[in-house]
Amino acid sequence: MATLARPRPPVLSLIGNTALIPLHFAEVDRTLYAKAEFLNPSGSIKDRLALCIVEDAESRGLLHDHSIILECTSGNTGISLAMVGAAKGYRVHILMSESASIERRHLIRQFGGEVQLFKATNGYATGIDLSREMAARDPRIFLPRQFENPINAQDHEEYTGREILSQMHGLVDAFVAGYGTGGTLTGCGRALRATNPKVRILAMEPAEAAMLSGEMPCCHSIEGVAGGYVPPLLRTAQLDGVIKVSSADAIAMTRRLSREFGLLVGTSSGANVIAALRTAVEMGPEARVVTILCDRAERYYSTKLFAN
Numbered sequence: 001m002a003t004l005a006r007p008r009p010p011v012l013s014l015i016g017n018t019a020l021i022p023l024h025f026a027e028v029d030r031t032l033y034a035k036a037e038f039l040n041p042s043g044s045i046k047d048r049l050a051l052c053i054v055e056d057a058e059s060r061g062l063l064h065d066h067s068i069i070l071e072c073t074s075g076n077t078g079i080s081l082a083m084v085g086a087a088k089g090y091r092v093h094i095l096m097s098e099s100a101s102i103e104r105r106h107l108i109r110q111f112g113g114e115v116q117l118f119k120a121t122n123g124y125a126t127g128i129d130l131s132r133e134m135a136a137r138d139p140r141i142f143l144p145r146q147f148e149n150p151i152n153a154q155d156h157e158e159y160t161g162r163e164i165l166s167q168m169h170g171l172v173d174a175f176v177a178g179y180g181t182g183g184t185l186t187g188c189g190r191a192l193r194a195t196n197p198k199v200r201i202l203a204m205e206p207a208e209a210a211m212l213s214g215e216m217p218c219c220h221s222i223e224g225v226a227g228g229y230v231p232p233l234l235r236t237a238q239l240d241g242v243i244k245v246s247s248a249d250a251i252a253m254t255r256r257l258s259r260e261f262g263l264l265v266g267t268s269s270g271a272n273v274i275a276a277l278r279t280a281v282e283m284g285p286e287a288r289v290v291t292i293l294c295d296r297a298e299r300y301y302s303t304k305l306f307a308n
């Protein structure tokens with residue numbers, strides 16, 4: 001069986017090195033800096049994770065010609081893994097909650113990936129348990145384990161975090177982002193804190209599922225974040241605080257980003273911008289606050305974001 005790492009096709013070289021966009025909000029006279037992760041080739045921040053996990057597995061001889069990459073995901077990771085799998089020639093099988101937007105299923109299938117839906121009775125944990133059972137039965141299965149794989153946070157530390165530092169000339173006072181796996185917050189947080197120990201690392205979470213704030217997870221419309229589970233990777237993040245954003249506010253800001261800034265992004269991007277703006281207002285006009293625009297809006301046509 002061939003276990004050698006496969007060459008990186010050109011499309012995968014487009015991952016990372018995304019732009020950092022200044023966004024000025026005149027009503028409060030604050031400028032935020034937003035990392036445009038929706039510019040990654042499959043349209044989300046998760047392209048970084050998919051590429052680093054697959055190439056790490058290749059380098060450790062864990063992927064073979066007959067391997068099946070199997071992951072439980074709210075969607076974006078599935079799309080990214082399907083893209084990387086298509087480009088490198090691996091079979092990809094995605095377990096996805098029934099509640100994830102239908103566009104995500106279509107996109108995974110368009111890349112040649114297989115989709116299996118599950119009822120998320122216990123949030124992400126339901127799908128994670130199912131993926132482990134399937135892997136125990138089938139030796140061809142490789143589990144990227146995005147929720148616990150340390151490579152996830154390491155890659156954000158080495159690349160996303162360092163890109164932000166270089167784009168901000170080393171001057172960052174606060175970093176604000178939502179969490180799915182916690183990889184972005186943990187990894188970027190580590191990189192930023194290594195340069196400035198006083199930088200504030202803040203988690204955005206849906207007001208309806210404020211688990212870090214000690215509340216019960218409930219249904220919210222900020223897809224991709226807070227899946228009813230506080231992931232192990234997030235526990236290692238040194239957070240300075242949590243900012244709750246309601247789904248309605250997130251949707252309103254996401255629409256505003258499209259209509260006033262020309263940024264066609266998904267709902268978690270709007271939520272991140274609200275949380276970052278609140279932080280900038282609180283910290284003062286000199287504070288340099290960075291956040292993430294996680295993905296593109298086109299994968300939300302069937303959701304409340306477009307229901308108007």
Ligand SMILES: Cc1ncc(COP(=O)(O)O)c(C=O)c1O
Nearest residue numbers: 179180181182183184224268294
């Ligand atoms: C739209 C969106 N926003 C934010 C995140 C959070 O990223 P992370 O998993 O690094 O915490 C995700 C992750 O799935 C996502 O899909």
